Amino acid sequence: MKISYNWLKEYIDFSESPEKLGDILTQTGLEVEGIEKAEKIPGGLKGIVVGEVMSCEQHPNADKLKVTKVDIGASELSDIVCGAPNVATGQKVLVATVNSTIHPTNGEPFKIKKAKIRGEVSEGMICAEDELGLGTSHEGIMVLDTDKPNGTPAIELFETGEDHIFEIGLTPNRGDATSHMGSARDLKAYFRKELNIPQPKSFDIKEDQPISVRIEDHDRCPRFSGITIRGLKVQSSPDWLQWKLRSIGLEPINNVVDVTNYVLHSLGQPMHAYDAALVKGDKIIVKTLEDKTSFTTLEGKERKLSKEDLMVCNGAEEGMCMAGVLGGLKSGVTEETTAIFLESAYWNADGIRSTAQRHTISTDASFRYERGADPEITVAAVKLGTSLILELAGGYAASEIVDIYPEPIKEKEIEVTFQHFHWLIGKTLDHKLIIEILNWLDIKTENVTETGFKAIVPAYRSDVTRPADLVEEVLRIYGFNEVELDEDFSSEYLAEFNEHEPYRVQEDLSKFLAGQGYSEILTNSLTNPKYYEKFPIGGEPVEMLNPSSEELTIMKTSPVYTALESVAYNINRRNPNLKFFEFGRSYKKEDQKYKETEWLSFYLTGNTKEANWLDEPRKNSFHDLSTTVMGMLKYSGIRKTEIIPSEKGTLYEYGVVIKKEGKMLGILGKLKKELLSIYGIKQDVFHAQLDWEAILSLYKSDIAYEPIPKFPEVKRDLSLVLDKNVSYADIQQLAFKQEKKLLNRMNLFSVYEGDKIEKGKKAYAISFFLQDKFKTLTDKQIDKSMNALMSLYEKQLGAVIRK
Structure with missing residues (x-):
């Protein structure tokens, strides 16, 4: 740009x-x-002076050349050979002196040297308009109408x-x-200075065959403004406007089109001018056209429209412009145009991006709309554009300004704390300075307290959506270089505050899991729709508007869709013993809105380790994964969780739900074979999926240390025969509820089901560890606690105690 x-x-x-x-x-x-x-003027006309042709004779050795003597204000006349047919005695001309460099309109600059041309000395060059970059004419030399003395630098005659x-x-x-x-x-x-925004000149309205506007898709065209202008004359733009456009690399076209480009680069608002004579029915309709409709764009290329392309059409519903992207060849402004409709609209960025990518088009307009234009500036742009067109092309405003804006776009409101600024910047800034910078950036602040405030972000700042964006706004104005760095600064340094930054927690747990032998994977957010069709889980999928391939058309509703591809990839390459974890997201549509959820997922399959001469290989089990997950939760400071058997669902053959204080942390289980078969996986895969937001909310990084108790721990074993539907979690929950003071921990060391006990029953062998941190337990206390537990199990679980 x-x-x-x-x-x-x-x-x-x-x-x-x-x-x-x-x-x-x-x-x-x-x-x-x-x-x-x-x-x-390229080169600034350096070395170019006013000269006067004192004599002009035919070249003795060339029919098309003349030999002249020119007064350029020097002590002697200069001999110059000239090939222009219009050179004559008495003319005032522009002369490029020896050693000067001229910059022609077309071609490369070149240096003037003293030379002999067909045997005659030539000490300079009498120049045509295009040879000096002053225009395009090459019909002959420039003849000046000036009384400036000979030798006057040309810079005094032209505004360089x-x-x-x-x-x-x-x-x-x-x-x-x-x-x-x-x-x-x-x-x-x-x-800290106010802007000087040029104000357009006011203009009168003379109602004369105004062009009406109808919008059929307000979601993709939230605002449409415009005006009808008649009686204008299309011609070249004045010198000042052409110079402005050329300075930034734009070639002037005509006064109307140049004004729209001027407004675009001044205010950032793209505009489009339609020849009013081609707006059939004096109506403009914003709508889509049938799939495969032909449309010829300004550069003369015929394109086949998609039914998703939003178009600006005339009353006959013929396309005149690909909305916000590129105009049509047949509706543009030409030298015969005497009336126009001047459009200034706000288009939805996603729609513009899709159309531009679909047709591989990139224009100044689409460049801006794709990034998010300002919905509040469309009318101001119309006023400025109309004022300039009336000034440069004449005519009159033939209608009031049309402005269709049914649902004004609201400013964003962001709650933020001052601590968040200090934390991310790494330096404590004065609160008044933070507010001042934001206000100068047109971000209003409300409800300012000692701890924080509410920021009101203008609609044109589509990139500022969260507290971190506000911090960036302050920092880029305050100055990144103003944040001092300590000598021992490292990449891991940030200001120290007692908050858990998600990425730090993620890094901490990644190291823990790597220490447990797990490998981290990172998979695509997009997935193959065939997985969802064969095994739908996670909710309604989000479909891509412009998919890169047929295999990646939806966003994954569950992390398993892409993770199992990694599992299958490794198994197919004879690496069957896998321990994976992934920090990822799932996406779905819910109540016409999009929902994104972050997960920490685990995948365990194959053997616990490779076979060796000391140990026989053992397959990974549900309990191996459960041990890892529970160990990680304990490491995170999340203890005393509830383990509840889950009902048989769509994803697992069996599993458990993990809760903490009623809040669901995640689920763990064995994946169904029907799901695994989609990927060609023939071995068991155990999977856990933890809600990352819930983990973060409960995470505690501080490690609590306790001295080793002086008094011994006592172990008592019980063998319970129970109905098969009674889980170990039920037994554990009742035990800790009954004996809150002395029961330290429990360990399940045997589970039996077989012909030695009644059908429909199973036997648990459990160790109970009792301890008093302040004194040695007596047999009486131990027996009392164990008798209470046995009585509780008999009454509430129907247990038979095997003594």
Whole structure:
């Protein structure tokens, strides 16, 4: 993106050099990749002077050449050979002197040297318009109408002018900065100076065959503004406008089109002018057309429209413009145009992006709409564009300004604490300074307290959506270089606050799981729809509007869809013993809204370890994964969880639900064979899926240390015969509820089902560990506790105690 130094100065007052201003723009987030000098007349006419032809004779050795003597204000006349047919004695001309460099309109610059041409000395060059970059004419030399003395530098006859152009590598999130006013807004906050926004001249309205507008898709066209202008004359733009456009690399076309480009690069609002004579029925309709409809765009290329492409059509429902992307060949402004409809609309960014990518089109308009334009500036753009067109092309406003905006886009409200700023910046900033910077960036602040405030973000800042974005806004104006770094600074350093940053917790648990022999995987958010069709889980999928391939058309509703691809990939390459974990997301549609959930998932399959001469291989089991998950929860400071058998669902053959204080943490179980068969997996896979948000909310990084008790722990074993539907979790829950003071821990060391006990029963052998931290337990206390537990199991679980 190109930004003009001189143009910026029209919006804000500053005295910094182009180089210094480039540094400031880069610091504030608009990275300047280069600065180029732009000259209104290439070369600035250096070495070009006014001369007078004192004599003109036929060249003795060439029929088409003349030998002239020219007075260029020197002590002697200059001999110059000239091939122009119109050169004559007495003319005032422009002469390129020896050693000067001329910059032709077409072609490369070249240096003038003293030479002999067909035997005659030539000390300079009498120039035509195109040879000096002053125009395109090459019919003959330029003949001046001036009384300036001979030898006067040509710079005194022409407005040369120069500028400096910044090439800015604009990041995709900065849609607000795609114009001179947008860039000036950052400078406004940096310099603490108000903007000088040029006000359009007022104009009268003369109702005359106004063009009406109808919008059929308000979701993709939230706002549409425009006006009808009649009686204008299309011609070349004035010199000042052409120079502005050329300075940033645009070629002037005509006064109407040039005005729309001027408004776009001034305010960041794309505009489009339609020849009113081609707007059939004096109606504009914003709608989609039938699939495969032919449409010829401005560059003369015929395209086949998609039924998803939003179009600006006339009353006959013929396409005139691919909305927000590119105009049509047959509706554009030409020299015969005498009336126009001037459009200034706000289009949904997703729709513009889809159309542009579908047809591989990139224009100045789509570049801005894809990044998010300003919905509140459309009418201001119409007023500025109309004012300039009336000034440069004549005519009159033939209608009131049309402005269709049924559901105004609301400003975003973000609650944030000052501590969040200090934490992310790594430095404590004055609260008043934070508020001041945000206000200068047009971000209003309300309900300001000692701890935080509410930020009201203008609609044109589509990239500012969360507290971290507000921190970035403050930091880029405050200055990244103003944040001091300690000598022992490392990449892991951040300001120390008693909060758990999600990425730090993730890093901590990743190290823990790696120590348990697990490998981390990272899989795609997109997945193959055939998985969902054969085994639907997780809710309604989110379909991609513009999928990159037929195999990746939906976002995964469950992490297992893509993780099992990794499992199958490894098994198929003779690596069957796998222990994976993944921090990932699932996506679904729910009540016409999109929902994203973060998970920590586990996948365990194959043997616990490779076979060796000491041990026989053993297959991984549900309990191996359960041990890992529970160990990780304990490591995270999440203890005393509830383990509840889950009902047989769509995903697991069997499993358990893990809860803490009524909050569901996740689920663990053995994946169904029907699901595994989709991937060609023939061995058991155990899977756990933990709610990452719930884990973060309960996570405690502080390790609690306790001294080893002075008094011994006592172990008592019980053998219970119970109905098969009674789980170990039921036994454990009752025990800790009954004996809260002395029961330290339990261990299940045997489970038996067989012909030695009654059918429908199973036997548990459990160790109970009792301890008093302050004294030695007596036999009486131990017997009392154990008798109470046995009585409880007999009454509530129908247990038979095997003594």
